[in-house]
Amino acid sequence: MPDFQAILETIYQNALQAPDKGTVATYIPELAHISQDNFGIHLRTSDGKSYGVGHFNKPFSIQSISKVLALSKAMSLIGESIWKRIDVEPSGHPFNQLALLEIENGIPRNPFINSGAIVIADILLSNLKHPKSDFLNYVRDLTNDNTIEYNEAVAHSEKMTGFKNYAAANLLKSFKNLENPVDDVLDFYFHQCSLEMTCGQLTKTFSFLANQGTCMLNKTRLSESQVKRINALMLTCGFYDEAGEFAFEVGLPGKSGVGGGIVALLPHHFTIATWAPGLNKKGNSKLGMLALEAFTSQTKLSIF
Numbered sequence: 323m324p325d326f327q328a329i330l331e332t333i334y335q336n337a338l339q340a341p342d343k344g345t346v347a348t349y350i351p352e353l354a355h356i357s358q359d360n361f362g363i364h365l366r367t368s369d370g371k372s373y374g375v376g377h378f379n380k381p382f383s384i385q386s387i388s389k390v391l392a393l394s395k396a397m398s399l400i401g402e403s404i405w406k407r408i409d410v411e412p413s414g415h416p417f418n419q420l421a422l423l424e425i426e427n428g429i430p431r432n433p434f435i436n437s438g439a440i441v442i443a444d445i446l447l448s449n450l451k452h453p454k455s456d457f458l459n460y461v462r463d464l465t466n467d468n469t470i471e472y473n474e475a476v477a478h479s480e481k482m483t484g485f486k487n488y489a490a491a492n493l494l495k496s497f498k499n500l501e502n503p504v505d506d507v508l509d510f511y512f513h514q515c516s517l518e519m520t521c522g523q524l525t526k527t528f529s530f531l532a533n534q535g536t537c538m539l540n541k542t543r544l545s546e547s548q549v550k551r552i553n554a555l556m557l558t559c560g561f562y563d564e565a566g567e568f569a570f571e572v573g574l575p576g577k578s579g580v581g582g583g584i585v586a587l588l589p590h591h592f593t594i595a596t597w598a599p600g601l602n603k604k605g606n607s608k609l610g611m612l613a614l615e616a617f618t619s620q621t622k623l624s625i626f
């Protein structure tokens with residue numbers, strides 16, 4: 323068994339030396355004042371051991387990472403019929419691009435670009451009695467942690483500035499790919515994205531995808547085949563238009579968010595989460611990508 327704690331500490335120190343630490347996202351004003359100096363890594367193995375360095379216990383805005391959790395809840399509710407409304411191909415375009423959606427008649431390329439996640443939000447709205455609290459409870463149960471919360475200030479900040487998301491939702495509505503009112507769907511979507519979690523919590527939350535669908539409460543959340551599909555989507559579509567680069571450099575299914583978080587996993591082995599708010603030009607955490615590339619290179623633990 324490798325000395326994971328020592329490996330994480332070396333990787334962390336090396337990444338801190340990087341001359342370019344990326345740029346904090348400012349298009350959601352509430353995220354703009356998060357210090358670029360935050361940096362944490364947490365690893366949880368499938369046999370229950372955990373290792374952390376830096377700010378792994380500090381909560382941050384998980385943003386698009388939440389799209390994986392929303393998809394998994396939607397799959398548990400309506401199964402394969404999701405794929406009548408959303409495709410499963412990488413977009414090769416930024417997460418908020420609208421042109422493809424129009425060309426492809428309102429069918430989003432995948433559930434992790436914003437338009438796809440907005441359709442998933444619509445599905446949850448149609449199928450949950452109390453969408454926001456039911457979804458929050460779902461995430462808390464996956465993690466076995468009742469302290470997880472939405473950040474209302476972040477949700478509000480995004481609501482005030484989310485013009486492209488309003489445009490995407492209206493376009494989806496015009497193609498009859500939204501059942502609920504645009505404002506209701508986006509209110510849910512902005513809350514979902516505002517979830518705050520630590521790297522230590524994220525490695526717990528995502529452990530069901532490393533452990534054939536079994537969550538921290540020891541309950542089966544998804545079938546093995548559904549887990550396979552979500553992990554495949556994370557590998558091919560989890561990193562904006564840099565999914566190829568992440569697969570090439572790191573070799574794990576994962577998902578990033580503009581809050582600077584990344585979570586990745588090796589089925590049957592571990593989940594790993596990083597947080598460093600400085601982003602590269604494609605919107606992925608600069609130090610997070612460096613750290614994960616170093617981790618799989620040094621340990622030789624990747625799906626390849």
Ligand code: GLU
Pocket residue numbers: 384385386387417418436480487512515578579580581
């Ligand atoms: N809530 C963000 C948005 O819709 C999510 C972006 C992200 O993390 O990719 O713009």
